[in-house]
Amino acid sequence: MLYPLETETRNIHSLDGLWRFCFDAREGRDSEGLEKEIYRAPLKETISMPVPSAWNDMFEDQKDREFCGWVWYEREFSLAPPKDDESLILRFGSATHRAKVFLNGEQITEHTGGFTPFEADITGRVKKGTNRLTVALCNILDFSTLPVGNYKEEEIPGWGKVVENSPNFDFFNYAGLQRHILIYRVPRNRITDITILSDFEGDQGIVDYNVDLTSSKGDVLVEVIDEESRVVASQTGQRSSLRIGKVTLWNPRKAYLYTLRVRLTEGGVLRDVYDESFGIRRVEVKDGQFLINGRPFYFKGFGKHEDSAVRGRAVDPVMNLKDIRLIKWMGGNSLRTSHYCYSEEYMRLCDREGIVVIDEVPAVGLMVGFGAAMHSGDREKMPKTWEAMKTADHHRDVIGEMISRDKNHPSVVMWSVGNEPESWTEGADEYFGPLLDLARKIDPAGRPATCVLMQNRSGREDLVAPLTDVLCLNRYYGWYFSGGARLDRAMTYLAKELDHWHETLPDKPIIFTEYGADTVAGLHDTGTVMFTEEYQVRYYQANHDVFDRYPQVAGEQAWNFADFATSQGIIRVQGNKKGLFTRERQPKQAVFTLKERWEAIPDLGWKKPDR
Ligand code: GCB
Numbered sequence: 001m002l003y004p005l006e007t008e009t010r011n012i013h014s015l016d017g018l019w020r021f022c023f024d025a026r027e028g029r030d031s032e033g034l035e036k037e038i039y040r041a042p043l044k045e046t047i048s049m050p051v052p053s054a055w056n057d058m059f060e061d062q063k064d065r066e067f068c069g070w071v072w073y074e075r076e077f078s079l080a081p082p083k084d085d086e087s088l089i090l091r092f093g094s095a096t097h098r099a100k101v102f103l104n105g106e107q108i109t110e111h112t113g114g115f116t117p118f119e120a121d122i123t124g125r126v127k128k129g130t131n132r133l134t135v136a137l138c139n140i141l142d143f144s145t146l147p148v149g150n151y152k153e154e155e156i157p158g159w160g161k162v163v164e165n166s167p168n169f170d171f172f173n174y175a176g177l178q179r180h181i182l183i184y185r186v187p188r189n190r191i192t193d194i195t196i197l198s199d200f201e202g203d204q205g206i207v208d209y210n211v212d213l214t215s216s217k218g219d220v221l222v223e224v225i226d227e228e229s230r231v232v233a234s235q236t237g238q239r240s241s242l243r244i245g246k247v248t249l250w251n252p253r254k255a256y257l258y259t260l261r262v263r264l265t266e267g268g269v270l271r272d273v274y275d276e277s278f279g280i281r282r283v284e285v286k287d288g289q290f291l292i293n294g295r296p297f298y299f300k301g302f303g304k305h306e307d308s309a310v311r312g313r314a315v316d317p318v319m320n321l322k323d324i325r326l327i328k329w330m331g332g333n334s335l336r337t338s339h340y341c342y343s344e345e346y347m348r349l350c351d352r353e354g355i356v357v358i359d360e361v362p363a364v365g366l367m368v369g370f371g372a373a374m375h376s377g378d379r380e381k382m383p384k385t386w387e388a389m390k391t392a393d394h395h396r397d398v399i400g401e402m403i404s405r406d407k408n409h410p411s412v413v414m415w416s417v418g419n420e421p422e423s424w425t426e427g428a429d430e431y432f433g434p435l436l437d438l439a440r441k442i443d444p445a446g447r448p449a450t451c452v453l454m455q456n457r458s459g460r461e462d463l464v465a466p467l468t469d470v471l472c473l474n475r476y477y478g479w480y481f482s483g484g485a486r487l488d489r490a491m492t493y494l495a496k497e498l499d500h501w502h503e504t505l506p507d508k509p510i511i512f513t514e515y516g517a518d519t520v521a522g523l524h525d526t527g528t529v530m531f532t533e534e535y536q537v538r539y540y541q542a543n544h545d546v547f548d549r550y551p552q553v554a555g556e557q558a559w560n561f562a563d564f565a566t567s568q569g570i571i572r573v574q575g576n577k578k579g580l581f582t583r584e585r586q587p588k589q590a591v592f593t594l595k596e597r598w599e600a601i602p603d604l605g606w607k608k609p610d611r
Contacts, residue, residue: 001117001119001193001401001404001405002191002192002193002194002274002276003344003348004091004182004184005274005275007273007274007275008270008273009186009187009190009270009271009272009273010184010185010186010187010272010273010274011184011185012182012183012184012185013077013079013182013183013184013185014180014181014182015051015075015077015133015181015182015183016051016052016180016181016182017050017051017075018048018049018050018051018075019048019049019050019051019073019074019075019177020043020046020047020048020049020073020074020075021046021047021048021049021055021071021072021073021074022043022044022045022046022047022071022072023064023067023069023070023071023072024069024070024071024072024136026069026070027067027068027069027163028068028069028140028153028161028163029069029138029140029151029153031069031070031136031138033070033072033136034070034100034136038072039072039102039105039107039134039136040105041105042074042132043072043074043134046072046074049073049176051073051176051177051181052093052176052177052178052179052180052181052314052315053176053177053178053311053312053314054096054174054175054176054178054311054312054313054314055071055175055176056172056174056175056176056312057174057309057310057311057312066567067139068139068140068163068164068165069138069139069140069163070136070137070138071136071137071138071139071175071176072134072135072136072137073134073135073137073176073177074132074133074134074135075132075133076130076131076132076133077130077131077133077183078129078130078131079126079183079185081126081128082123082126082185084188085187085188085189085271086123086185086186086187086188087121087123087185087186087187087188087190088121088122088123088126088183088184088185089119089120089121089122089183089184089186090103090108090109090119090120090121090122090133090181090182090183090184091117091118091119091181091182091183091184092111092117092118092119092177092179092181093117093178093179093180093181093315093343093344094114094115094116094117094177094178094179094343095111095114095118095135095137095177096114096115096137096139096174096175096176096177096178096313097112097113097114097137097138097139097140097141097145097175098110098111098112098113098114098137098138098140098145099111099118099135099136099137099138100135100136101120101133101134101135102133102134102135102136103122103125103126103131103132103133103134104125104127104131104132105132105134106125108120108122108125112145112394112397113146113362113394113397113398113401114175114340114362115340115341115342115362115398116341116398116401116402116405117179117344117405119184122183123188135177137175137176137177139165139173139175140165141165141167141168141173141365142165143388143389143390143391144390144391144394145391145394146361146362146363146364146391146394146395146398147167147168147169147173147339147340147362147363147364147365148168148169148364148365148366148367148389148391149165149166149167149168149173149365150164150165150166150167150168151163151164151165152164152165166567167365167567168364168365168367168370169339169364169365169370169419170566170572170576171305171307171339171564171565171566171576172307172312172564172565172566172567172575173567174307174312174313174565176312176314178312178313178314178315179314179315179343179344180315180345186272187264187271187272188214189213189214189215189217189218189264189266189271189272190213190214190264190271190272191211191212191213191262191264191272191274192212192213192214193211193212193404194209194210194211194212194260194262194274194276194408195209195210195212195407195408195444196208196209196260196276196278196408197209197444197445198278198279198280198281198282198410199280199282200247200249200280200282200293203245203246203247204243204244204245204247205243205244205245205247205249205258205280206241206242206243206244206280207224207233207241207242207243207244207258207260207278207280208239208240208241208242209222209239209240209241209242209260210238210239210444211238211239211262212238213238213264217266218264218265218266218271219236219264219265219266220236220237220238220262220263220264221234221235221236221262221263221265222234222235222236222237222240222242222260222261222262222263223260223261223263224242224244224258224259224260224261225258225259225261225275226248226258227248227256227257227258232244232245232258244258244280247280248280249279249280249281249293250279250280250281250351250354250410251281251292251293251354251603251604252292252297252333252334252354252355252356252603252604253328253333253353253354253355253603253604254354254603255279255351255352255353255354255410255411256279256280257277257278257279257351257352257410258277258278258279258280259275259276259277259278260275260276260277260278261273261274261275262274262275262276276408277348277351278408278410279351279410279411280410281293281410282294283413283414283445283447283448285448285469285470285508285509287507288506288507288508288509288551288552289509289554289606290413290448290470290509290511290554290555292356292413292604293604295604295605296554296605296606297356297413297554297555297604298554298555298601298602298605298606298607299333299334299356299358299511299554299555299556299557300331300332300333300334300555300556300557300597300598300601301327301332301333301334301335301336301355301356301557301558302327302332302335302336302557302558302559302560302561302580303335303336303338303513303514303557303558303559303560303561304323304335304336304337304338304560304561304562305338305339305560305561305562305564306340306342306343306346307562307564307565307583308583309583309584312565315343315345315346317345317349320343320345320346320349321349322585323561323562323585324349324350324353324355326561326581326585327355327561328353328355329595330580330591330594330595330598330599331594331595331597331598331599331600331601332355332598333354333355333356333598333603333604334355334356334357334358334555334557335350335355335356335357335358335557335561336357336358336360336416336452336513336557337357337358337359337360338360338419338452338513338514338560339360339362339363339364339419340360340361340362340364341359341360341361341362341398341401341402341405341406344405347359347406347409347411347412348409350409350411351409351410351411354411355411356411356413357409357411357412357413358412358413358414358415358416358450358472358511358513358557359402359406359409359412359414359415359416360415360416360417360418360419360452361395361398361399361402361415361416361417361418362398363391363395363398363417363418363419363421364418364419364420366385366389366391366418366420366421366422366431367385367420367421367422367454368382368383368384368385368388368389368422369382384425384426384427385421385422385425385427385428386422386425386426386427386428386430386431387427389431392431392435395417395418395435396435396438399415399417399435399438399439399442400438400442402415403415403439403442403443404442407443407444407445412447413447413448414447414448414449414450414469414470415439415443415447415448415449415450416449416450416451416452416472417432417435417436417439417449417450417451418432418435418451418452419451419452419474420452420453420454420474421451421454421464422454422456423451423453423454423456423462423463423464423465424456424458424460424461424462424463425460425463426463428463428464429463429464429467432451432464432467433467435451436449436450436451436467436468448469448470449468449469450468450469450470450471450472451464451467451468451472452472452473452474452513452514453465453468453471453472453473453474454474455473455474455475455476455477455480455481457481465501465505465508466505468508469508470508470509470510470511470554471501471505471508471509471510471511472510472511472513473510473511473512473513473514474512474513474514474515474559475494475497475512475514475515476514476515476516477490477491477493477494477497477515477543478490478491478494478517478539478542478543479515479516479517479518479530479539481493483517483530484528484529484530484535485527485528487528487538487539487542488542490542491542491543491545491546494543494546495546495549498510498546498549498550498552498553501552502550502552506552508552509552509553509554509555510550510552510553510554510555511553511554511555511556511557512543512547512553512555512556512557513557514557514558514559514560515543515556515558515559516536516539516558516559516560516578517530517531517535517536517539517540517578518530518531518573518576518577518578519531519532519533519535519536519577519578519579519588519590520532520573520577521533521563521577521582521586521588531577533588533589533590534589536580536588536589536590537589537590537593539590540558540590540593540594541593543556544556544597548607548608558580558594559578560576560578560579560580561579561580561581562579562580562581562582562583562585563575563576563577563578563579563581563582563583564576564579564583565583580594
């Protein structure tokens with residue numbers, strides 16, 4: 001899917017700004033507003049709501065902030081009518097998590113999945129004068145959605161029907177219209193998609209491209225333009241291969257972006273033009289290593305969230321750039337889009353800044369009784385995860401949407417089809433095997449695919465690990481497992497696990513995609529005391545000492561870049577405090593430990609010169 005860009009033939013009418021908002025009259029799944037078709041007339045009793053934003057943090061009353069069910073957004077717009085050869089496309093960067101969209105009282109589209117874009121052709125539906133756009137949005141998460149939530153309706157004496165929806169994961173369920181919304185005026189006969197595959201041989205860049213069009217009419221001319229605006233190659237035809245002499249590769253932290261300018265003409269008349277930026281680089285997993293441009297790559301960076309005070313998960317160019325700058329300042333070269341697809345703007349920024357990305361779908365919480373698994377509840381009495389989850393179809397859809405959106409990003413080097421599923425119980429391999437294959441198959445570039453794996457106490461074998469191209473491990477030795485004064489002992493368990501992987505899956509590189517310790521900024525102690533800044537420093541040092549003894553370890557992504565909002569619970573103190581930075585992006589002491597370490601590890605090239 002193409003990002004909405006303004007070009008000579010395309011323009012954008014932004015629908016960002018203040019919308020009107022109200023909660024549905026009923027909490028829970030069954031919306032009274034949908035039943036009574038309230039979208040047929042202007043909404044009543046609304047308040048202002050900024051777009052993009054999460055609606056939650058616009059409320060001080062916890063009951064409102066944690067409302068569970070349908071909410072309503074509405075605004076008006078007017079624009080010049082489309083010419084005969086133009087189309088108008090309404091485009092949502094995302095709508096979290098389920099949306100029904102109405103134009104002038106009629107439903108025009110719907111979408112499920114809160115982190116990928118969707119569009120509707122509204123050419124014949126826009127009126128002269130004022131148009132009314134209404135969106136009904138549902139934030140409910142259950143065993144059929146991604147992420148997964150626990151949904152419960154109960155009759156409680158004295159309270160009536162009570163609805164509860166707790167996330168089966170560890171971040172606040174921010175919802176709303178959190179990315180850009182726009183109307184895209186495009187030519188009717190146009191470019192609908194571009195696929196670019198790149199590689200190199202010696203100093204020659206190789207670019208294979210494919211252009212999809214709305215109709216077979218017209219001629220396609222493709223030019224490759226370098227960063228100095230020079231045309232370095234050109235070709236005609238909808239699909240072909242180009243060569244670029246003296247190529248400049250896209251490298252971690254040293255990005256170089258070319259532009260593929262595609263022109264569509266009919267009888268010599270320009271119909272459409274689109275500029276897709278791309279990088280030339282190669283990604284491989286070979287001989288137990290992760291290679292970029294033929295050289296071993298060591299991931300150093302973070303698992304993150306799109307999360308900031310007041311804005312929730314809303315797209316925020318200021319925060320995004322600040323975060324990337326901080327990662328680079330620390331000597332980092334990579335991040336994982338834990339635990340959902342980040343905004344298109346974020347991905348473009350990573351391309352530009354040379355940040356290497358593990359791109360993840362919102363498949364988190366695939367485990368019945370997630371909290372119980374970690375904190376010793378009686379799991380045997382609960383339903384079996386792989387019988388209870390009804391997510392497989394939607395899971396395929398979100399993988400498809402992520403890859404169709406992100407396939408041309410040079411920053412993306414691997415797909416993650418999930419975070420911490422219950423990967424050791426019967427059915428996990430049957431569930432994940434086909435999804436990993438799907439990701440490899442539909443990505444024209446055939447990037448490696450992984451699933452990020454949880455530490456489990458069951459002692460049972462992980463059934464998904466052998467199916468991945470890279471072992472991505474979330475490990476909390478010294479935090480959830482043997483923390484505090486037992487930190488040293490915890491490290492022997494970590495080493496034992498690494499020995500195990502070395503024996504059982506010796507050819508798979510290992511990336512620690514999470515490891516971390518909750519740390520309250522400003523809390524200090526002389527001893528080995530959990531939650532203090534000193535403990536976070538010791539925790540990281542201890543883990544790194546072990547990582548460095550194992551050549552199979554191909555990366556470390558600390559959890560988390562910054563403190564972030566979660567739902568309330570007894571193990572969270574106003575959110576998750578495992579950030580190296582506070583939520584306001586102030587450093588904790590361990591930032592300097594990691595900075596010193598990462599600055600000494602090459603951005604590309606092995607962590608130790610002897611390998
Ligand atoms: C994990 C999860 C992550 C949590 C983290 C924690 O394993 O993947 O979403 O936030 O642990 O801090 O507990």
